[in-house]
Amino acid sequence: MAFSALQLSMHTLEQLRSGALAGTVRLQLACGLTEFPPEIFDLADSLEILDLSGNALSTLPEDLPRLHKLRVLFCSNNRFTLLPAVLGACPALSMIGFKSNRIREVPAAALQPALRWLILTDNCLTALPPTIGHCTGLQKLMLAGNQLGALPAELAACTGLELLRIAANRLTALPAWLLAMPRLAWLAYAGNPFSAADEAAAAAEATPDPIAWPRLEMAQRLGEGASGVIHEAVLRQTAPHGDTAAQPVAVKLFKGAMTSDGLPRCELAACLGAGSHPNLIPLLGEVIGHPDGLHGCVMALIDPDFRNLAGPPSLASCTRDVYAAGKAFSQTALLRLAHGIAAAAGHLHQRGIMHGDLYAHNILHTSRGDALLGDFGAASLYAPGGAQGEALERLEVRAFGLLLGELVERCADLDASVLARLGELQGRCVQPVPGARPVFEDVARQLALEL
Missing domain, CATH: 3.80.10.10 (Ribonuclease Inhibitor)
Incomplete structure (x- = not known):
């Protein structure tokens, strides 16, 4: 994070x-x-x-x-x-x-x-x-x-x-008491012995398109995070008639070093296993043949209308994101944004992926409420189904509930009845008994009814 x-x-x-x-x-x-x-x-x-x-x-x-x-x-x-x-x-x-x-x-x-x-x-x-x-x-x-x-x-x-990072250790199990903690919302544990089998299975199932390094023409740097550097690039494609087409893309090259969230190789595995969803940044393939042996992924280049929803936590806010002064949303934009992120998170959990850093600073959005969830640096993998998988999902639902509360606070034109229903939903998402929280499918369904 x-x-x-x-x-x-x-x-x-x-x-x-x-x-x-x-x-x-x-x-x-x-x-x-x-x-x-x-x-x-x-x-x-x-x-x-x-x-x-x-x-x-x-x-x-x-x-x-x-x-x-x-x-x-x-x-x-x-x-x-x-x-x-x-x-x-x-x-x-x-x-x-x-x-x-x-x-x-x-x-x-x-x-x-x-x-x-x-x-x-x-x-x-x-x-x-x-x-x-x-x-x-x-x-x-x-x-x-x-x-x-x-x-x-x-x-x-x-x-x-509220936030725990235990990735890349020697843990043989997740203790049951951990998943029952009342305020825990952001957890990263990839790269431990107990998660190795799930990570190996996910890697075996992922079939990313290989994109050879020579096909990429790197351009300006777009940004840098803890785990890697993102560049704008051009992907060269050879058409059937022999002509060469150029596609604008974004390329993330992983640094290979330990980050505060975990190991870049685990982030790459989650990216490759996430699949396609309208509210996830589209992944086009995996970089192969980098001259320095770096791992990387090629993603769709996002429309410049998309902006970060918020900035990351500060020293003072500790676990809460920092929004720009005066940040505000219309009711329609809020509902579209919240529904899109809930649907994306539900999609990930269906594939056994916990995002681990479900925060506004990892969401790109437009003023219309279009939303894209990114940055899998804290993602953890698990076998879908079973009590532990459901507990992990309900843990992350709390993170979504906190996000929903932040969005509601910044919407001045909410209809009173909508505000009441969103308040009730947000309360269920953040309530201290994890087992009583809804799962993402239920959250997305209720938000869809408001659209």
């Missing part, structure tokens, strides 16, 4: 030491640090967000709690082997990011109940302390790319947990 990047100007040690940064709220230093600069403590009365990613740190000072206003700490891409226990003593700290270190252990003392967002992606963890169950304020937990063989049962006490 994406989130709004921390927009900081890169600072320098010279600025810090000269006092030029006095009173700053946000500080970012990436200059090969091997020790925590003591001058940071001069900012104790103002500093709230500290980013020390991209250095060579392995420890933090024991008096770190002197930064009594510190809310957010990023120390990704450093050399930590232990999550510093002192973090648990920082009075205001609610977001911790230690992605891509070498962390093997999380001491119980490092965690505190006020923690909302914990990022430990791409480390070497084999276990979490049972005391994580004391973090009752936890909303986001990102653990993809570790060596976890199980989740502590005490995590079930974190009833506010």
Whole structure:
């Protein structure tokens, strides 16, 4: 899953030491640090967000709690082997990011109940302390790319947990208590031993058209996400009479590295297995023969009338997308958009695919309510049918319910009776007992009646 990047100007040690940064709220230093600069403590009365990613740190000072206003700490891409226990003593700290270190252990003392967002992606963890169950304020937990063989049962006490990333670990099963958590809406677990058989079966059934690299003429970059880069391109086709036709397309080339959601190969498998649906971005084939061995897929080039529905969550919003100021929908557009996404999600679940990141920032839309669901970076595969498959679908229905609520909030001309019915549907989708939520087929059917 994406989130709004921390927009900081890169600072320098010279600025810090000269006092030029006095009173700053946000500080970012990436200059090969091997020790925590003591001058940071001069900012104790103002500093709230500290980013020390991209250095060579392995420890933090024991008096770190002197930064009594510190809310957010990023120390990704450093050399930590232990999550510093002192973090648990920082009075205001609610977001911790230690992605891509070498962390093997999380001491119980490092965690505190006020923690909302914990990022430990791409480390070497084999276990979490049972005391994580004391973090009752936890909303986001990102653990993809570790060596976890199980989740502590005490995590079930974190009833506010909404997003969980456990892809690419060593889990042998999804615990039943996990699928019963009342607020969990976004889950990614691909690339674990328990999901390997389903992923292999999906790969065997997928029959994408192979598109040789020489047939593609790459053009401008359209965008870049955690898992890959998307380019505009031209696909050369040879017509029966020997002429060459050109088709505008979009090409996503996967980076091959671990992302916060999981492994790009799992994303590719979900893309290939998703099939065709009017509210999914059409997939034309799989790239073969890239000179650097990269994997990729070729998609239809989307009409420029389509725009992102919202931006990803910010540090402040945590699990909720950020909409442009003044964003509004007509009743017709809202209903078309909501129905299209519910139908697309239902289609995916019929094929044993949980999107895992059903958010507005992964939806393209037009002012008319046309909608396309994209970005399978957090997708997970399962065998359709059975109790677990239905539980996974009802989990994702909660994500849709939250989306529906956001759309309704931004529609000023809803007929009172329609508003009442949508409110009732939204309430059923997000209610805390997962087994009592509707499935996507029922949601799409009710929305179709409103069109």
